[in-house]
Amino acid sequence: MMKYSFMKYNKLKILCSSLLFTFLLLSCESEYTKTVNKEAKKGISKDSMVLGMSFGDTKQSFFDQCWKLNNKGLVTQGPNNRSVQYLLNSNKEDKNLTAIMMLFYGNFNENNIMTGMDMEFSYKSWAPWNDDMTSENLVPVLLDTLMNWFPGNKFITIESDKLNKETHVKVDGNRQIVLYPKDIKNVVVKIEDLKYKYPEKFKPANP
Template identity: 35%
Template sequence: MKFAFFCVISMLALAGCKSEYEQMVDREMAKGIRQDSIFLGMTFGMTRDEFYKHCWDMNSKGLFLNSPLNNSVEYDISKYLRHPGKAHFYPTFFEDKIYEMPVMFMYDGFAWQPSYSSDTMMVDVLKMLTSWYGEFKEFSHPDKGNIYVNINGNRQIRLYKDKINDVIKSVFTDLSIDKEKVRLALQPSLDTLKH
């Protein structure tokens, strides 16, 4: 009896060692739900060719454009914001499939005007994403400050303010993909750096 009690207490103590965020991830992943939808018809697992074809189709409809620096896709989100603004995105591929989608949100106006600040943009983007994906939970991050997280099955959405560039960033991540495998695959080999 004492041994069983000790085991139960030990398991509770170990579970208590996980952060609230880690518990949230574990709880959602345990549901076994796959949420591959990212936004605007893009999904986790979409191949590079499928992504380019989808963007081409959306571009021909006038919905997607090349970003000004030609390094991401641009989508006008003005109808969801109090001021005209854009979302810029380009996926991270692992084994030629989308596993993560970083997104940068910014107003078209000048950031040094208070009504165009990243604080104002955060309110707008959080409201927009909440209407699309449900509630976000706020966490404190040592480097990024306040970060908002929504996890539904394997799909995690993180939203935070980039204080240096005064923009809002979001990252959609497929939590079912092994992060260590991705890190090793995307990390340049030391041999390449030596030459």
């Protein structure tokens, strides 16, 4: 009887320890990981990016779209011919002073399929003496702009060990948008297809 009670006690102890360990794992799981896992389970595809471009476009279609936008006067060649330049305005009254410059270029895999986009934003009239045109002041403007461009889940704020700076992340289905200040002038925005970053989580649906 004593041996049976002891075994029962041990099983209960192991069960409690397992439950505690699971609870600690869930507690330690970051808000970012929880968000990604939740969005992966939805099985929703969000492939649109900016200016009529989407995940899955070919490199040639990216160039073709940029050419069309250039012919319409909407984009120009970026610095050193390494990016495409697009101008947008914030909601402030003096649009000449608050024009925002966006530089962008697609990310492509080994098959020349677009899996994301790198963007960099800055105030066109930025200068070291313009304290209100720093990247710190640009960040909240861009957060609002991106929410208008990509409605859905809100941005969450994380501390990135890799970047060593405050980073804002928004995940809707397989589309991830990361935003952080690069320096005193520029703000980096990266759009990624999580189906490529986390293929084990974002598995294609069975036909």
